[in-house]
Amino acid sequence: MQALTESGAGTEARPVPRSPRRLHESWILDHLRRRGRASRAELVAATGLSRATVSALTGELLAQGKVVVTEPATATGPGRTPQALALNPAxxxxxxxxxxxxxxxxxxxxxxxxxxxxxxxxxxxxxxxxxxxxxxxxxxxxxxxxxxxxxxxxxxxxxxxxxxxxxxxxxxxxxxxxxxxxxxxxxxxxxLAGLAESVWGAARGVPDALYVRLSSGVGGTVILDGRVHRGRGGAAGEFGHVCIDPTGPLCRCSNRGCLECYVGVEAVLAEAGGTTLAELGAALDRGDRDAAAVVAKAGQRIGLVLAGAGNVLDVPHVVLGGDLTVLGEHLVRPVRQTLARHLHANPDATVGLAELGDLxxxxxxxxxxxxxxxxxxxxxxxxxxxxxxx
Amino acid sequence: MQALTESGAGTEARPVPRSPRRLHESWILDHLRRRGRASRAELVAATGLSRATVSALTGELLAQGKVVVTEPATATGPGRTPQALALNPAxxxxxxxxxxxxxxxxxxxxxxxxxxxxxxxxxxxxxxxxxxxxxxxxxxxxxxxxxxxxxxxxxxxxxxxxxxxxxxxxxxxxxxxxxxxxxxxxxxxxxLAGLAESVWGAARGVPDALYVRLSSGVGGTVILDGRVHRGRGGAAGEFGHVCIDPTGPLCRCSNRGCLECYVGVEAVLAEAGGTTLAELGAALDRGDRDAAAVVAKAGQRIGLVLAGAGNVLDVPHVVLGGDLTVLGEHLVRPVRQTLARHLHANPDATVGLAELGDLxxxxxxxxxxxxxxxxxxxxxxxxxxxxxxx
Incomplete structure (x- = not known):
């Protein structure tokens, strides 16, 4: 009989705390490591600890210099702005x-x-x-x-x-x-680009999300419970090699008909007869129907692969990133329409563009x-x- | 700014333990609830606790009557058989x-x-x-x-x-x-059928697995880290409504070309021109080429959907269940071949038949x-x- 590791979160080992205070402190520090800054109210919501416990523990962490008071991440309208806490930059x-x-x-x-x-x-x-x-x-x-x-x-x-x-x-x-x-x-x-979007960008605050990066290559990230799902062999997120037609063109991975063969930047440009994404974007903006048909088809194919993953995982948010997304709504619209039609598990899933750019x-x-x-x-x-x- | 719940495992809340002993005890009890019986060595491996801690805690649990000594789940060859522990049946x-x-x-x-x-x-x-x-x-x-x-x-x-x-x-x-x-x-x-296979059947001892149930309807289960992944809306595992051809036949879900339209029992029987699965199985066993082609095509379609999910999740094991699996290797072989070809993230993924039958x-x-x-x-x-x- 094989021994099972039932520890919670993917590849990260469950720590064995030395005392409940240490354990609860580690939850607070873990949240600050992951999210950068948080108010005490956010720490209460994130850890499930009582307001009094969070208050006592953050007081100790401040006194020890492990945590500092800082500006909140976003303005919260008129009235008193709650303090945010963060790890000590030192x-x-x-x-x-x-x-x-x-x-x-x-x-x-x-x-x-x-x-x-x-x-x-x-x-x-x-x-x-x-x-x-x-x-x-x-x-x-x-x-x-x-x-x-x-x-x-x-x-x-x-x-x-x-x-x-x-x-x-x-x-x-x-x-x-x-x-x-x-x-x-x-x-x-x-x-990593998808992880960054989940921490600072278009999937911030969404515990479960799919991120696809559409450049020369096509890859991505599966975020479940605010963490990257890496898979047993560390290869999860291979959206680019989901097969959409086993009789399709040969892929660099040696299979046929992978998504990347159709929606990688070079494939889209070849089908559109253009030489650069800027040129293709200009054609779309002046209402070129052939260009629109090529990009719509690419968006439908991306949407179909994401709907497949979404039906299996029931994920409420999808983020598109990578070079191809300079095409903006021309690309996002057909992805959104295809998801609305084929994502049976969650027809209200939202689609957004990545926000973090080249870095x-x-x-x-x-x-x-x-x-x-x-x-x-x-x-x-x-x-x-x-x-x-x- | 949206507060995040960073708690570990899907829809199950992270308990706030009152003391480390209580926390560690809860890990042991949780493992026994999930797996039925386990040796002390298995509890050490599953919880990450030391041998001494497991020994002390199980001693207390035995004395309190919360846990009992029982037969191990499987024979372990010659020599001394280690004791297994289980929750008190009372x-x-x-x-x-x-x-x-x-x-x-x-x-x-x-x-x-x-x-x-x-x-x-x-x-x-x-x-x-x-x-x-x-x-x-x-x-x-x-x-x-x-x-x-x-x-x-x-x-x-x-x-x-x-x-x-x-x-x-x-x-x-x-x-x-x-x-x-x-x-x-x-x-x-x-x-639930997939959950049962992961606890007692064909996915026992495999932390991550996909289970597909192929009967009149097609559904399934995603097991990640030994737990059912339910998804944000509770609808994860909808393998039957992954679209394989947006221009395909109308599905009962109102979309077109869902996997279920092709590999549900009635669809396979209609394509094979047979009236019962027993009849189709007999035709396969006597080498009927038309019947074999129909079942091979169904297996390839199932394999393609599973490869898509596998590329996104990197899961090492797949279990096929439901009425259609009476076709045995005639069905499993094309699924296995398709996965080997298209599961880029994990070409060594294994495919097995469900073991638990009608219950x-x-x-x-x-x-x-x-x-x-x-x-x-x-x-x-x-x-x-x-x-x-x-």
Whole structure:
């Protein structure tokens, strides 16, 4: 008989608390790590603890310097604005990186989710990984400026499969471990973009959502209960390789008729007879019927795959991201219509555009490490974090 | 800003423990409720607690009579057989029922997962719900025999949508509450069949699995981390209404080209020109090529929908259940081949046949209430459970 691990949330281990106070404190800190800042009322709602317990515990956390008082995330209208709490920014900085096919993006943030700086740098598609890493490390140092000694961890997104390319992943990890001497985490960059949208963007405040990134490649993220669903082999979110016609065109994955073959940017441009997305967008805006038909068909195909996933998961919100979304409502409308028709489990599901732009994957790298319970962000940096910095 | 509930597992609330001992004890009891019986080593693996803690806590639970020593679930070869623990059967009996389109199934079990009795009774498809409930209550009393005073809860599966038929659900709940005076829980019966397979059948010991029930209707279950994923609106698992061709035949759900239109039992029989599944099975066994082509096509369509869900969720195991599975390997082979080709996220995913037979839905009703943390099963029945029994 196989022993089962019944612990709650996907790949994250359930911590064994030493006392109820420690356990409840960990729920508060976990929420602040995930959401950046929260009022005491939000902490009550999020943890299920009583108002008195939250008040007592946050008082202790403030006294210990683990938590600070900060501005609320959004204005709440006239009247007294409730205080927001956040992790102490002195707990350390986080670097998020996104290695795309032809550029790297970098974001530096503190433990309170405040963005310290960001930058992107292009490279030719043929650039070897060693060079890409060297470019990225230099760029990261610029973004960190004088903050490098306070760096606590690095989260890195990579285009394409993680599990299928262990050598690339190891080379990237080694480069950043050597450069900064802090923990390094990696994940697929489309998945990280979806994580970032769920923390800061179009899926903020929605516990369950599907995110699809439509660029040259098509990938995505499944958010369940506010967390990334990674799947047993870590490969969940492969929307691009859902087959829509087994007799369709050959895909780079060696199967036929995958969604990516039809709605990847190059496929859409080829069908529309255009050369750039800007050109296609202009054609749509001046009412070109052929262009509209091509984009409507792409939207229907995306909608059908999302409706399939939605029927299985019953998810109330879908976010579209990636280069193709510059087509805006021309693309969103047919997706929305197809979902309304075919999402039997939840016909009221909403569709929105991603909000975070080019730095979505790098922001997801920041969230990746902030959400990782194995990396501590409570209190000023321990001396071991200061060793090995450049 | 919307407050988020970050609590762990789907629709089940995270309990707020009063002490770490209580919390750890609840993990042990929760595992026994879910799995029926477990050795101390399995409890260590499942809870993440130390061997010493598990030993101390189970010692207390045994002394309190909440837990008993029992036979292990399976023989473990030569040598000393480790003791298994289970909830005290005196904590109460559970009734599981499954209202199909033309029959009701009933199972009675104790808190240690031992089956006390079972029965099924047919009724015409036109039978009104009032009559169905009266038939089921009589049948349940027969199955319980003298055990009715020990009844703790009733779990009921219903064919078709739960959320869309509140009046039917209320009538059923009322009938059983009036008859037995204990908590009553309801769910879709295809979902409960999948839950039962994950507890006792073909998905036992697999934390993540997809279950599809292929009968007149097509439904199913998504198991993630050993728990049923219900979705935000409670409608997850609608494999039957995943669209495979938007220009396809009209479905009873009012959309076109849903999987159910192609692989529901009646659709397969109509395409094969046969009148019964037994007849179709006989044709397959004597090598009828037309029959084989029809069943292969059905299997490919099922496989394609499962591959789509598998690419999004990265799930390692798939279970096929329902009436259509009497076709055995004739059906399973094309499903397996299609998954191997199109399940990009996990090409090694395995496919198996359901193991629990006609009582799967009723067994799922038993699991539904045993897994519900709001129904206590720890220690002899409280007096309130004894009121209102017939």
């Amino acid at each position: 707990a350390g900085l986080v670097l998020g990186l996104d290695f795309g096919h032809s550029r790297v993006g970098v974001v530096a943030a503190d433990a309170a989710h405040a963005i310290i700086g960001s930058a992107t740098r292009p490279y030719p598609r043929s650039t070897p990984w060693e060079t890409r890493c060297a470019i990225a490390v230099r760029l990261a140092r610029t973004v960190l400026a004088g903050g490098a000694p306070r760096l606590a961890a690095v989260g890195i997104g990579i285009a394409g499969s993680i599990s299928g390319r262990p050598a690339v992943v190891e080379a990237i990890r080694d480069a950043f471990t050597d450069a900064f001497g802090v923990p390094v985490r990696t994940d697929n960059n489309a998945r 979505d994957g790098a922001l997801g790298g920041v969230a990746l490490v902030l959400h990782d319970p194995s990396i501590p962000f409570t209190g000023p940096l321990a001396p071991r974090h200061l060793t090995g910095t450049a | 904590a109460g009996l559970v009734l599981g029922l499954d209202f199909g389109h033309s029959r009701v199934g009933v199972v009675a079990a104790d808190a240690a997962h031992a089956i006390i009795g079972s029965a099924t009774r047919p009724y015409p498809r036109s039978t009104p719900w009032e009559t169905r409930c009266a038939i089921a209550v009589r049948l349940a009393r027969t199955v319980l025999a003298g055990g009715a005073p020990r009844l703790a809860a009733v779990g009921i599966g219903i064919a078709g949508s739960i959320s869309g038929r509140p009046a039917v659900v209320e009538a059923i709940r009322d009938a059983f509450t009036d008859a037995f005076g204990v908590p009553v829980r309801t769910d879709n019966n295809a979902r 799967d839905g009723a067994l799922g009703g038993v699991a539904l209430v045993l897994h519900d943390p709001s129904i206590p099963f720890t220690g002899p029945l409280a007096p309130r459970h004894l009121t209102g029994t017939a």
